[in-house]
């Protein structure tokens with residue numbers, strides 16, 4: 067696996083932060099009342115937002131991070147540089163294990179790590195990467211899952 071990752075610029079981060087806040091304000095947080103927004107930056111330089119969408123049926127909701135990924139995929143984007151996650155709480159929030167595993171598969175598609183920027187509205191910020199936060203994640207078998215089909219779009 068090739069380890070490469072381009073750092074998110076200050077300008078890109080500011081765009082992501084504003085888009086993530088906008089999405090956060092649309093969160094459908096019927097269970098937790100905990101609003102989270104995310105914005106993913108593709109290696110093509112495009113931005114896609116997501117927010118948490120909960121449901122009264124337990125387990126049926128989806129996190130902001132995965133909704134941002136799904137938004138990008140719906141636009142034909144599979145190669146991601148970074149994702150910013152923001153919420154209205156006291157401290158920056160980390161992506162859950164499911165979201166990390168979800169992102170890890172796309173890091174296999176792009177053959178590069180994905181930077182994760184976690185922040186809150188007060189300006190607190192932490193940075194990491196998918197592979198640092200999920201060092202022993204499940205790596206998809208290249209041959210049986212045809213990841214290469216989704217390369218070359220950027």
Ligand SMILES: [Zn+2]
Pocket residue numbers: 129130131132161162163164165166
């Ligand atoms: Zn999650």
